[in-house]
Amino acid sequence: MAAVLGLMGGLWGLGVLLGASLQARLALAGLVWGATVLAHLLLPAGAGLRAATGGSAAAWLVLGGAAVLILAYREGLRRLRARAAAGAAAAAAPAPAAAAAFREAELDRYARHIMLREIGGPGQRRLKAARVLVVGAGGLGSPVLLYLAAAGVGTLTVVDDDVVENANLQRQIIHADDRIGMAKVDSAAAAVAALNPFVTLQPLRMRLEADNVAALVDAHDLVLDGSDNFATRYLVNRACAAAGRPLIAAAMTQWEGQISLYHPAAGAPCYECVFPRAPAPGLVPACAVAGIVAPLPGVVGSLMALEAVKLLTGAGRTLAGRMLLFDALEAEWREVAVAPRAGCAACGGGRG
Secondary structure (H helix, E strand, O other): OHHHHHHHHHHHHHHHHHOOOHHHHHHHHHHHHHHHHHHHHHOOOOOHHHHHOOOOOHHHHHHHHHHHHHHHHHHHHHHHHHHHHHHHHHHOOOOOOHHHOOOHHHHHHOHHHHOOOOOHHHHHHHHHHOEEEEEOOOOOHHHHHHHHHHHOOOEEEEEOOOEOOHHHHHOOOOOOHHHOOOEHHHHHHHHHHHHOOOOEEEEEOOOOOOOOHHHHHHOOOEEEEOOOOHHHHHHHHHHHHHHOOOEEEEEEEEOEEEEEEEOHHHOOOOHHHHOOOOOOOOOOOOHHHHOEOOOHHHHHHHHHHHHHHHHHHOOOOOOEOEEEEEEOOOOEEEEEEOOOOOOOOOOOOOOO
16 A cells, blocks of 8 residues: 555655646546556455555545545635635725716616625725726727727726727627727727717727836726737736736637636736746637637627626626636537646636
């Protein structure tokens, strides 16, 4: 038995030296444990291997059960801490000033929100007082901006340096045919103004760079990244981690999408914890090369807006520490746990 435990310890140490993730090290230990239990179940009594590993599977089953309980306890504790931190952040949001008082038309407009127990009047006031930065006015930015404006987020800022093209209109629903050639941020501003005159949208036609991203992120309460390139994603993530701002980021291609909430200051990983390196050029082709089904940005972008509303109002359970994967072709959802990565260059492993 000691030999098997020593083997597990050796593999664990090797994994640490090689920089393997916690999940990978646990998987290796689990394989050794499973092989040992299987040997006890399949080999005849008195077999040398059974004798060398304790003589009975009972001890190994007890050991495995104890390990599962410990891991479940740690995961539950981590999730509770993340939820508590998110709730504390929402509770600590500045109380709306007198300027944020609702007009009669706003009360009628947001009545379906206000009657929700999880949002109510206080939550709607938080939405009105919130400042949200949206990176990209394309496929993901379109539903994000429309739904956040409809929900009553008081101040929206959108950053994009592109113009509306005919090929965008298959999926970028915030734009219109008569605005082809217009800057996307100006087109988005026109659509938001037509949808809800009670919110303010600041259009910024520019590229995010190292010399402007920090001040922009710092001026907002929440950032939603719908950009279509890895350089911008890593740039935005590092600025959010440095400023302690929550980041809702999503990506998609062809028939698949993914979304998560990255928030090291609340114990969740940052984007770079989960994706420490960008894929090799050409490995993840752009929509112009690979194609994309029209409603997919609506599905994923609407989820981004929904997560933003939950985070800003303190309603429900966010995607902090979890990633949703959507396969539209098979109509399947999957959820995977994500965790801070020790030594992350962007956030230091979730220590924000």
